[in-house]
Amino acid sequence: MRPIRLREPSSPTMVKAEIFEGGVYGVIRRAVVIGNGSSCAENQCIGLVQALGLADKHVLYRVTRPRGGINDWLHWLPVSLHKKLDYIMTLIGVYTRVLVRSKGRKLVPLSSENGGSTGLSCILEADLKHIVSMVRETYEKNGPLLVVASGRDTITITSSIRRLVSENVFVVQIQHPRLQLNRFDLVITPHHDYYPLTPQAQEQVPRFIRKWITPREPPDQRVVLTVGALHQIDFAALRSAASAWHDVFAPLPKPLLVVNVGGPTSRCRYGVDLAKQLATGLLSVLASCGSVRISFSDRTPEKVYNVIVKELGDNPKVYIWDRQEPNPHMGHLAWADAFVVTADSVSMISEVCSTGKPVYVIGTERCKWKYSAFHKSLKERGVIRPFTGTEDISESWSYPPLNDTAEAATRVREELAKRGWGIRP
Template identity: 65%
Template structure:
C-alpha cells in the first residue's frame, strides 16, 4: 500500500495564532457563526473559524425561512418580510380549508447542525447575540461574528450596528451593497467579474447598475480564489484515520469523482453524464479504484445514468448519499479528483489538497463561474478531463490549506490591530 502524503502545517501545527495572546483589547476567545442552512455557506464560516483557532469556542446560529406551502414562492423576499407575511397568513387562515395551502404538509422546524459537524444549532436572534457579546466583552474580549449567505446579511449588519464596540463582524460572500456595514468582507475574486471588460460586455447597459458589485474592493474586502472550507491538514489527517479501514485496502491509485448539479450559470444535463462515462472508461486501465459521489443537487436523470452504467463494475463504487458521508475521507485518501464544473466548493477543497484535479463541463459555464475556472486553469490548479490524459502523472503547484490558513491569520492580525486602534 502506497502511503498518503498530507502537507505539514508550518511550525508543527496551526494552534491558536499569536494574535489571540496579545493585550486585553485584542484578545478574541469566542466566535459566533450565523448560517443559512446551506452546508456550502456554513462550511465557509466554520473553515475561517478553524483557521483562526476558534473551532472549539464557537456557537452556531441559523437563519431559517418558513417552509412549505405558499412559502416556496416567497423566497425572493427579504427574510424579515417573508417571516411577517407567513405569520399573518398562518393567523388569518388558521382552522380554514386554506390552512394546508399556506403551511404545506411538512412541519416548520429548525434543522440540526449534523451537515456541518456541529451537534446543536440555535435559531438566529439578533438581540440575544448582541446581549451575550456585551455581557462577555470584559471577560472574553470582542466576539467574532462570521456570517455567510444572503439571508444572514440583515442579522450580521444589525449586530454590528447595535454592538460595534463588542463585536467584529466578517461577512463571507459579497453582500451586494454597503460594504461599510461590516468590519470585513471575504468574497471570491470572481464576484467582481461584473467590473471587468469581459463582464461589462456581457451585461446590457440598462442593467449594469443592478449588477453587483458596483465598486472595486475597498480596504475591508479580502478576495479569495475559491470558497473557504474546513479541509485543512488537521481535518484531513483525522479523516484519513477515520476512513482508514474503508479506503486503505482499495487498490491504488484511487480516483475520486464528485458529481454536483446544474446551476443558473452552469447548466447541463444527461449529455454531461454520458461524456463523463466515456472519459472514465478511457482512463480506467490506469486506475486501481474509482469512487463516485452523487450530491443532493445531482438531477435524478443524471444519477440514474451513472448508476445504470457502473453498478456492479469491479473497479467502481458509487456513494448514493446514505450516511456516513465519505467526502472528507475521499479528500484524504484520493490520488486524483474529477469534479463537475458547477461546484466551487468541491473544487476549492480538492485543489487545497495539492493533488491532481480535473474538471468536466466547463464549456457549460458562463458569467462569473467561467471566470473562476479560467483563474484555476491559469494558475495550473486544474485541467480539463477528456479521458486522454494521465490523470495521476500531473505535477501540481504548491497550493495547500495551511497556506490559506496562514494568509487569513495574517489578515486577521491586521484587522484586530485596526480594531484595537479604533477602541483606544
C-alpha cells in the same frame, strides 16, 4: 502513491505580549457563526473560525426562511418580509380550514408544501436583540466577540450587530454583500465576485439591472480576496481522515480516482447529457486506474445519478456511494490520488484543490458568468485541467495547493492587531 502530499502549514507567530496587552478586553476567545441554512455557506464560516483556533469556542445561529410550496419562489425577498408574508399565508390557510370545517367537509391538515411554515422553531434562530444583549452582558467577563457570517440573508443582522455594539465585536462577512462595505469590519470574498465589474461582464449584463449585480464598486482595504471558497479542509483534517478511513482505503488498488458529482445551477446548466459524457470518459480511463469511487451531492438530480449507476455500477473497479452514512468525503480527500469533479460547485472544487493532487473538471464549457471566471483563474494557475477521457490517471502532477482559509485567517489576525486585539486559541 502517498495519499497526502501536503506540507504542514506554518502557523502564524504571535507575540504573547501583543495578545494580552489589553487584558481581557483585547483578547477574542469566542465566536458567533451566523449561517443561512446552506451547508456551503456555513462551512465557510466554520472553516475560518477553525483556522483561527476557535473551533470549540463558537456558537452557531441561523437566519431561517420558510420553506416549501410557494416559499421556494420567494427567496428573493428580504427575510423579514418573507416571514411576514408566510405568516399571512398561514393565517389565510387556517381561516380557510375553519370555513371548510364549518361546512361539514373533511378537515385537511395544512401542509408546509402549500405555503405553511414548519421547522422554524426547531432551529436556533439568529435573534438580533438576543445576540446584542449577550455581547453587552458578557463583555466584562469574556471580552470582545468575533462574528462570522455568510450569505445574503445574514447581512442585515450582522451589519446591525456591528452598528449597535461596534466597540465589542469584530464582524467578518463572507461572500460579497454588494454595497456599503463599511457596515463590516472585514469582507472575505472570491476574486470572481468582482467579475461583474469587468468589461466582458458589462457587455453581458443589461444596463437596467447592472446596479443589482454584485458588487457595485472595486474592492477597498477592508476586502480580502480569495481564489475560491473557504472550507474546513487543512493538513490536520486530512491527516485525521487518513487515519480514520485507513481500513477502507489502504487496501484499494492504486491509483485511486475519486469522482465528485454535483448538480446543475442557473449558471452551470446540464443534465443527462453531461452524465453520459462523464460516464463515457470514466470508462475510457479505467485502464489507468486501480480503483474508482464516485459520490454525489444533495443537489445531484436522480436522472444524473441513474445514468452513472447504469453505466458504471457493475464494473468491479468502481464503487458508487449509496448516499447512506457514513459519508466518505473526508476519506476521499485524504486517500485519493486524483479527482474528477463537475464544474458546478465552487466549494467542491476549492476543497479538492486544497490537496495539491491532480484535479480534472468536467462541464466548464456549460458554465457562464463568474463561474467561468473562477474556472479560468484555476486553469491559469495550473490547478485544474479539463477532463476529456484521454487522461492517464497514473500520471501525477501537482501545484501549490489552494490555501484560502489559512490566508484569510491571517488577514483577520492582522486587522485585529490594528485594533489592538488578538485571538487566544
